[in-house]
Amino acid sequence: MPMLLVIGLDGASYDLCERWIGEGHLPNLERIKREGCWGPLQSTTPSVSPVAWSTFMTGKDPGEHGVFGFFVPERSAPHLPPTRFRPVNAPDCHSQRFWERMNEAGLSTGIVGVPVTYPVQPVRGHMVAGLMAPGLRSPGAAYPRELAAEIKAKVGPYQIVPPGTYYPGAEESFLQQAHAALELRGRLASYLLAHHRCDVHVFVWYETDLVQHKMWQFMDRKHPRHNPVTGKRWAGAILDIYQHADALLGNLCEQLGPGDTLVVLSDHGAGPLHGTLHLNTWLREQGYLVLRQGYQQQLKRAANRYGFVQHCSALARLFGVSRWMRPSQGARRALASGFLSASDIDWAATRAYSLGFEGAIYVVGERREQTIAELVGCLQELRDPTAGEPMVQGVQRGADLYHGDYANYAPDVVLHLRDHLYSASQKAFAPKLVGMGVDSGTHQPEGVFGALGCARAVRSGHEVVDLSTVARFLLEVVGISSDPTCPKGPASS
Ligand SMILES: [Zn+2]
Numbered sequence: 001m002p003m004l005l006v007i008g009l010d011g012a013s014y015d016l017c018e019r020w021i022g023e024g025h026l027p028n029l030e031r032i033k034r035e036g037c038w039g040p041l042q043s044t045t046p047s048v049s050p051v052a053w054s055t056f057m058t059g060k061d062p063g064e065h066g067v068f069g070f071f072v073p074e075r076s077a078p079h080l081p082p083t084r085f086r087p088v089n090a091p092d093c094h095s096q097r098f099w100e101r102m103n104e105a106g107l108s109t110g111i112v113g114v115p116v117t118y119p120v121q122p123v124r125g126h127m128v129a130g131l132m133a134p135g136l137r138s139p140g141a142a143y144p145r146e147l148a149a150e151i152k153a154k155v156g157p158y159q160i161v162p163p164g165t166y167y168p169g170a171e172e173s174f175l176q177q178a179h180a181a182l183e184l185r186g187r188l189a190s191y192l193l194a195h196h197r198c199d200v201h202v203f204v205w206y207e208t209d210l211v212q213h214k215m216w217q218f219m220d221r222k223h224p225r226h227n228p229v230t231g232k233r234w235a236g237a238i239l240d241i242y243q244h245a246d247a248l249l250g251n252l253c254e255q256l257g258p259g260d261t262l263v264v265l266s267d268h269g270a271g272p273l274h275g276t277l278h279l280n281t282w283l284r285e286q287g288y289l290v291l292r293q294g295y296q297q298q299l300k301r302a303a304n305r306y307g308f309v310q311h312c313s314a315l316a317r318l319f320g321v322s323r324w325m326r327p328s329q330g331a332r333r334a335l336a337s338g339f340l341s342a343s344d345i346d347w348a349a350t351r352a353y354s355l356g357f358e359g360a361i362y363v364v365g366e367r368r369e370q371t372i373a374e375l376v377g378c379l380q381e382l383r384d385p386t387a388g389e390p391m392v393q394g395v396q397r398g399a400d401l402y403h404g405d406y407a408n409y410a411p412d413v414v415l416h417l418r419d420h421l422y423s424a425s426q427k428a429f430a431p432k433l434v435g436m437g438v439d440s441g442t443h444q445p446e447g448v449f450g451a452l453g454c455a456r457a458v459r460s461g462h463e464v465v466d467l468s469t470v471a472r473f474l475l476e477v478v479g480i481s482s483d484p485t486c487p488k489g490p491a492s493s
Contacts (some may be wrong), residue, residue, distance in 0.1 A: 001107075002454070003261035004477055005193075005252065006202040008056070008114070009245055010049060010131075011209030013269035014040040014448045016242065025243055028250040029450065032264060034294050036452030037461035043268035043403060043445045044148075044467055045414065046358035049131055049209070052267035052447075052467055053115040058095035059471030061401030067116060068410055070132075071355045071426075073342070073362060078408040081347040081364050085340075085355065089118050089132050094406060098471040099123060102200055105480050110192055113160070113185065113204035125198040126187075131206060133160045141329040155191050156183045162207060166214040167438055171234050174214060179244055182207040186248030187233035193255045200478060205248075211241040212270040216441025223272050225440055261477050263452030263461075265470060273442035274421040275384060276435050277391060279354035279361065280340060280428035282382070288371070291428060340428045352413075356426035359415025368412070372397060375413045384422075384434055391434070393418045420444050453477075 021030045031039055044052045044062055046069060056066040062068050073082035093116055099109040108125040111117065119131035119140025127143040128136070128151070135141065136158060142148040151158050162181035166174040182205060189203045199434040216221040218234035230322055249264065256262060283289035345353060347364070351371045354361045363371045375395070382391045394416040415424065423442045425435075449470070451461035457477045464473050473480070
């Protein structure tokens with residue numbers, strides 16, 4: 001049985017790949033482009049990793065699998081006020097994953113680093129959770145359980161989510177950590193291919209996205225925060241991480257046989273970030289979101305106003321306790337978001353709230369339809385208060401955008417921020433409407449897809465144009481019909 005190897009490069013951008021392939025910097029991707037199939041891959045709406053990778057693994061749209069962002073408002077029924085906000089994870093993704101169908105057909109699968117797979121489920125093969133998982137040591141991070149200890153002993157200090165502590169001035173150590181983390185991902189892939197060989201291997205590498213978020217300003221001379229001096233020093237940071245990933249890919253190719261198939265893809269692309277829209281701050285100013293007036297909320301408000309959160313993390317770094325504190329990805333995001341929790345909100349008086357990153361607004365209470373219509377109308381007019389330019393390219397109703405069994409749980413209003421130059425946050429205590437954190441890059445909707453191997457794979461790979469078609473393609477490559485009503489099992493071809 002020939003092997004199928006899938007490498008996910010989180011956030012690898014089609015335009016950057018094209019440019020750097022053209023300049024001869026990415027010889028292994030260049031080979032896929034030359035000998036296989038290659039092209040842009042449209043992401044999901046929103047084009048954020050949990051949503052996009054859920055679509056990758058299920059072949060379904062968000063309305064069908066039920067993952068709409070990093071956070072889930074936990075509700076007993078759609079449109080009710082949530083009891084809490086929590087990070088999204090595997091149980092929130094409600095469709096069958098392509099590897100489950102492969103396992104049913106008797107194929108073994110090794111799935112490593114795919115976001116939203118925590119806690120991992122038993123599979124025929126092995127599995128290591130990806131983004132949104134707490135850490136390799138936690139139960140549910142690896143299947144079989146002993147694999148976590150084996151990885152530590154045989155591969156090294158592999159981390160599910162890289163530390164990613166970036167702040168201005170820390171470029172060198174940040175990049176060192178990112179490269180070290182990526183190196184370990186390559187080493188783990190190599191180790192598993194050699195010692196735990198499966199019919200299908202999937203690895204997602206995260207550092208491409210991470211470095212783009214933090215280092216974009218240095219290579220982009222038009223970025224509002226570009227500084228020619230630091231720009232010169234770090235202009236090559238993103239290319240370096242792409243080259244590193246390309247080299248690791250080349251190493252893995254040496255472990256492939258002549259009949260094997262290699263697929264490379266990303267969940268979205270990348271581009272500059274010009275500002276972060278604090279949508280909850282706007283909703284609060286407009287009277288849609290009402291916060292409680294308790295001690296906790298006063299404290300959070302003051303903490304945000306005086307930069308307490310940032311000072312705290314700076315102090316933690318200074319005294320070297322940030323490693324020891326090791327906040328989870330979710331906790332770090334909650335910190336950065338100004339601690340907004342469901343208990344901060346006066347639900348009796350609130351009509352709408354937002355859950356960050358891209359502009360997703362949930363509407364609650366009576367007169368929902370009226371609130372949605374109002375929001376669609378006035379959000380269109382939002383302008384960047386500093387630059388004076390429009391921030392919003394389009395506003396859609398969730399009901400028009402999402403279809404399927406879980407569409408009821410989708411955000412009610414979805415913003416399309418202009419040219420994807422802005423992101424949204426869920427800060428409710430931010431003093432300003434538009435802010436700029438440490439990130440200078442964000443997501444664009446165009447990722448990349450490439451395949452190299454058997455003629456059938458390459459031929460049908462040309463039809464893969466958006467993320468929801470990838471699962472069907474992968475099933476076809478291993479000879480399983482993507483139609484679930486067809487008899488299961490490798491087809492005779
Ligand atoms: Zn991503």
